[in-house]
């Protein structure tokens with residue numbers, strides 16, 4: 493999706509104070525019915541400017557395949573479009589003793605990049621929005637429900653958006669969207685026992701998408 497130059501400049505300016513790098517706009521079918529919202533790019537994504545091309549991306553592809561979808565059927569974006577990092581110590585030669593590690597985006601970073609996601613939702617008006625993980629789910633709905641209780645279940649809800657593109661106060665869209673929360677694909681690496689729950693949620697989602 494092409495973003496207006498002015499919006500890109502604004503997003504760059506808003507994210508500048510934070511430890512993030514790169515900019516991944518999103519990819520896929522912006523004329524389709526399904527938008528997938530992740531958390532933030534990781535290292536590989538930030539370098540190549542493409543969403544979900546690392547380990548979590550392979551898992552996402554498996555899940556899309558299970559749903560009978562490809563990346564050409566969906567538009568993939570996320571709450572924050574730059575890679576949030578933190579410095580950690582390393583003993584690896586030639587690094588100066590430190591390296592950047594991925595971390596979750598914080599609320600300030602989510603707010604900084606809210607104009608991009610707001611714009612993408614408004615342009616695409618997706619019939620379905622799949623929220624990958626609680627960061628995306630909270631950003632979209634403003635709700636702090638427990639993922640274990642909500643995965644795979646669609647909710648009809650207004651979407652959180654900025655009151656004014658250059659400001660910091662949120663409001664909600666007038667129209668309702670259908671948001672379906674799923675576990676973030678990387679969750680299976682940290683917690684392999686949820687694999688069964690993931691596929692139960694995907695089965696539920698499949699049923700809804702076919703309606």
Ligand code: URA
Nearest residue numbers: 530531532533543544
């Ligand atoms: N996690 C995300 O949320 N987005 C990516 O692009 C990669 C990992």
